Amino acid sequence: MAARDHFHSVIRIGPVQIGTHRDRHGRTKHTAVCTADGCGWSAPYSSPAAAQLAARTHRCKPR
Numbered sequence: 001m002a003a004r005d006h007f008h009s010v011i012r013i014g015p016v017q018i019g020t021h022r023d024r025h026g027r028t029k030h031t032a033v034c035t036a037d038g039c040g041w042s043a044p045y046s047s048p049a050a051a052q053l054a055a056r057t058h059r060c061k062p063r
């Protein structure tokens with residue numbers, strides 16, 4: 001689970017949320033996090049397009 005990052009904005013695509021924030025170097029980062037129970041997938045991206053594509057193509061692991 002991601003802790004308390006300071007997200008500027010969060011969008012949702014299906015079960016996946018993409019949070020936009022800045023890292024300590026001042027660069028904008030986009031972190032995709034799946035909120036489905038039992039999945040726990042998350043990944044960082046350097047562009048919103050990449051994060052949104054990953055969110056759209058993400059498939060939760062079957063339990």
Ligand SMILES: [Zn+2]
Nearest residue numbers: 034036039060
């Ligand atoms: Zn998932």
